[in-house]
Amino acid sequence: MKKTLLGLALLAGLSACTQSPTGRSQLLLNNEGQVAQMGAQSFEELKEQEKIDKDPRTNKYVQCVAGAITRVLPSEQQGDWEVVVFDSEQVNAFALPGKKIGVYTGLLKVATSPDQLAAVIGHEVGHVLAHHSNERLSQNQIYSGVSVLAAVALGMSDVDNKGLYMAALGVGATVGVLLPYSRKHESEADAIGLKLMAEAGFDPNQAVVLWQNMEQKAGETPPELLSTHPSPGSRIKDLSNQVPAVMPLYQKAAVHPNCKA
Template sequence: MSHFRLLFITGVLASTMVLSACSSSPTGRQQVLLFSDQEMSQLGSQSFDTLKKQEKVNKDAKTNQYVQCVTDTLTAQLSPAEGFSDWEVVVFDSKQVNAFALPGGKIGVYTGLLNVATNQDQLASVIGHEIGHVIAQHSNERLSRSQMTNVGLKLSSIAISGTDYHDAAMAGLGLGVQYGVLMPYGRAQESESDIIGLRLMAQAGFDPNESVSLWKNMNKASGGQQPPELLSTHPSHDTRIDDLKAEIGRLPAYNATRPQCRL
């Protein structure tokens, strides 16, 4: 078979695969999702099990109860998910000011975040944002892009340890090679998760205005040091705050009971 004919056939197959996998995100953004919910849930669960073995898990009952309360209040607003039945949250002892959520309903919160997210509403803003990544299938989207640019990548061959696909799988989930080092999603995905998380926290009864306060705290905690927006996959703090304020103005009135999660 000639090189040209091989390229042509590969292009036709790739185009067919992309067209058959086209989908829309919760905000209406077009996506290509090549993997099933079950496949992504299995991958997320494998990753989370590995993280729990390698990271120090926080055992403080009050801290865990607080984070669980915020998470449960948020996830109670969600419809049953495909690929898993329950959300699991684990608190990790780390100075990292961060959190993550993986396919399969796995949520990790670092204790360093609790020094910056100073109340239940600000914590709900972060966890809601991370849940937004799962709801919008951003890991599937990123891994699908890897599939299309790396012909040899097959999800059926991916396991979290002991395979050639380890790094690609972890990157697709946003976790990086060194566990605990979170890799940013693209700007469109980050902004989309901001919107989803904001809607979710407001629906659950949390104060969406506290999402703005959170990012002011984030800016203060970083000492105002952030790369220029054009050099970062994340929106700048100022852009993020402006976008959140605009979205807050568009939120409908929710009649949710005010949560009572306290540390």
């Protein structure tokens, strides 16, 4: 059975090559609609497992920043994104296919300004725009011969595979299964996120400050956000080199959001 599924996946791959927003070649074996369905299902389960923050001010603030980012997305990704704030000391955030964003209150102690929070949300949404979840799921299919689409059809009933699929969607650290994005994924999401935050009217220089904060935090107790990410030092260097290219977008932004923490 596994050999059959693997053969089907490889056959599908012959016509599944595409390009990411940065022009990088990708192999995507799965229908994006079904990947979005998986993202939405995983998000509902997380809302049942995690404590949700009910503070109106905190929610308004996070919604303001996230809304500014999602308004500058490509037309097919615009619309109503569900944004949930989780009451947890975790320094973490994620975005899922299916237009879902999760932010942990612990992140707000490190991302100390709207611009810095926009850098994180832009980065996480960048993973979605670049179809990184589909790409990781496709890689997992090739390695294991497991059909993700079959799992969706069966309601994702296999517990072990379900954990891997959720990890591939970008919430692995939350559910205890680590399937980190590759360095090329992280670098690509950084580049996309930096562009998004600039277009949304957030100062891209603050992305550098954010990772300086992360670097300082890493010297104490490393944030969850760092558990699957490259070192802050390399992040700071790369982002610093990229900021000048996106500054014109920031300067031309129609609106500079007034989001208040």
